[in-house]
Amino acid sequence: MIDIQDVSITFTVGDKPIEAVKNASIHVNQGEIFGIVGSSGAGKSTLLRAINLLQRPTAGRIVIDGVDVTFFEGQQLRELRMHMGMIFQQFNLIRSKTVFDNIAFAMKVAGASNDEITKRVRELLDIVGLQGKADAYPGQLSGGQKQRVGIARALANHPRVLLCDEPTSALDLETTNSILELLKAINRQMGITIVLITHEMDVVKKICDRVAVMSNGVVVENDTVLNVFAEPKHEFTRQLVNHSYDLDLPQRLLQEQSTPVWKIVYRGPAAEESVLTDTAHKFQVKLNILHGKIEYIGDQPLGVMLVTIKGIPADVSLAVDYIRSRVYHMEVAHE
Numbered sequence: 004m005i006d007i008q009d010v011s012i013t014f015t016v017g018d019k020p021i022e023a024v025k026n027a028s029i030h031v032n033q034g035e036i037f038g039i040v041g042s043s044g045a046g047k048s049t050l051l052r053a054i055n056l057l058q059r060p061t062a063g064r065i066v067i068d069g070v071d072v073t074f075f076e077g078q079q080l081r082e083l084r085m086h087m088g089m090i091f092q093q094f095n096l097i098r099s100k101t102v103f104d105n106i107a108f109a110m111k112v113a114g115a116s117n118d119e120i121t122k123r124v125r126e127l128l129d130i131v132g133l134q135g136k137a138d139a140y141p142g143q144l145s146g147g148q149k150q151r152v153g154i155a156r157a158l159a160n161h162p163r164v165l166l167c168d169e170p171t172s173a174l175d176l177e178t179t180n181s182i183l184e185l186l187k188a189i190n191r192q193m194g195i196t197i198v199l200i201t202h203e204m205d206v207v208k209k210i211c212d213r214v215a216v217m218s219n220g221v222v223v224e225n226d227t228v229l230n231v232f233a234e235p236k237h238e239f240t241r242q243l244v245n246h247s248y249d250l251d252l253p254q255r256l257l258q259e260q261s262t263p264v265w266k267i268v269y270r271g272p273a274a275e276e277s278v279l280t281d282t283a284h285k286f287q288v289k290l291n292i293l294h295g296k297i298e299y300i301g302d303q304p305l306g307v308m309l310v311t312i313k314g315i316p317a318d319v320s321l322a323v324d325y326i327r328s329r330v331y332h333m334e335v336a337h338e
C-alpha cells in the first residue's frame with residue numbers, strides 16, 4: 004500500500020548538509036500496524052512526514068497504491084493528505100477551541116455540512132470514549148483525553164491511513180496502554196493502516212505487526228515484530244531488544260562465570276516445552292538458569308533464557324548441539 008522507495012532526505016543548515024534519512028526503503032501493507040523505531044535523531048519523524056509529503060524527499064519515491072505521489076501538488080496533495088490522518092506526541096490541539104470544534108476543524112476545511120459535522124463528531128467521540136466532552140477545552144483534559152481528541156480529529160475525514168508520531172511518549176504507562184489499545188481497535192475494526200514511530204520497543208511489541216529499525220538515518224532492519232525480537236540482526240537492534248527483555252545481568256554475576264553465558268531463544272510451541280530438563284537428563288552437564296522469561300508477541304510465545312552449561316567440553320558440545328536442534332536460536336551472550 005505505502006511504498007517508500009530508496010528515499011533520502013537532506014537538510015541544509017548554514018552550509019552544512021544533515022542527512023536525516025539515507026536510502027530508506029519500506030513497504031507497508033494494507034491493514035497492518037507498521038512501527039518505525041529508533042533513538043532520538045535517527046530520522047523517524049522525517050521519514051514519517053515524507054509519507055504525506057509534509058517533508059519532500061531529496062531523492063527517491065513515495066508510492067501509494069501503485070501511484071507515484073512524490074511530486075503531488077495542489078488539489079492532488081490536499082486529497083492525499085485528507086486520506087492520511089496524523090496524530091502527534093504533543094497532541095497539537097487548538098487551545099482556544101472546544102473538543103467539538105477541534106475535531107470539526109478538518110471537516111469544515113474539507114467542505115462538510117453542519118449536519119454532517121455534528122453527526123460525525125458525536126460518532127467519533129463515541130469511538131474514542133469521550134462522550135460528554137464535546138464542550139470541554141483542551142486545557143480541561145488529561146494527556147490521555149487530549150490524545151483521544153487528536154485521534155478523533157485524525158479520523159474525522161475517514162482516512163485510510165493513520166500516521167502516528169510518538170503518540171504515547173508524553174503519557175504515563177497506564178494511559179499509554181489505553182491509547183495503544185484504542186489504536187489497535189481502530190486498526191482491526193475499521194481496517195485503517197497505521198504507521199507509528201516510537202523510541203520504545205515495548206510499544207512495538209504491544210501493537211505492531213511489522214517494524215523497521217532506524218539508526219543514524221538508515222533503516223538497519225525491517226521484519227515482523229516476532230522475527231526482530233527472536234533474532235535481531237543489527238547490533239543496534241540487539242541493544243534495543245535486550246533492553247526491552249530486561250536481560251542485563253549484574254557485572255558481578257558475569258565476572259563470577261567461568262564458562263560462557265548462552266542466550267537461548269524459543270518461539271512457538273517450543274517455548275512451552277521442557278528442553279532444558281530433557282538436556283540435563285540426556286547429557287552429563289550441569290545447567291544453570293541465570294535469567295529467563297516468556298513474552299507473548301501478539302498471541303505467539305517467545306521465550307528467552309540466559310544459561311550456563313558446565314561439564315567436560317565434549318559433553319557441553321553435545322548438549323549445545325541438542326539444545327540448538329530444539330530451539331529457535333542459541334548464541335553466546337557473554338564469553
Ligand SMILES: Nc1ncnc2c1ncn2[C@@H]1O[C@H](COP(=O)(O)OP(=O)(O)OP(=O)(O)O)[C@@H](O)[C@H]1O
Nearest residue numbers: 014016021023041042043044045046047048049050
Ligand atoms: N527541519 C529541519 N532542519 C534541519 N535539520 C532537521 C530538520 N528536521 C530534522 N532535522 C535533523 O534531522 C535529523 C533527524 O531528525 P528526526 O526528527 O527525523 O529524528 P527522530 O528520529 O524523529 O528523532 P526524535 O525521536 O528526537 O524526534 C536530526 O539530526 C535533526 O536534527
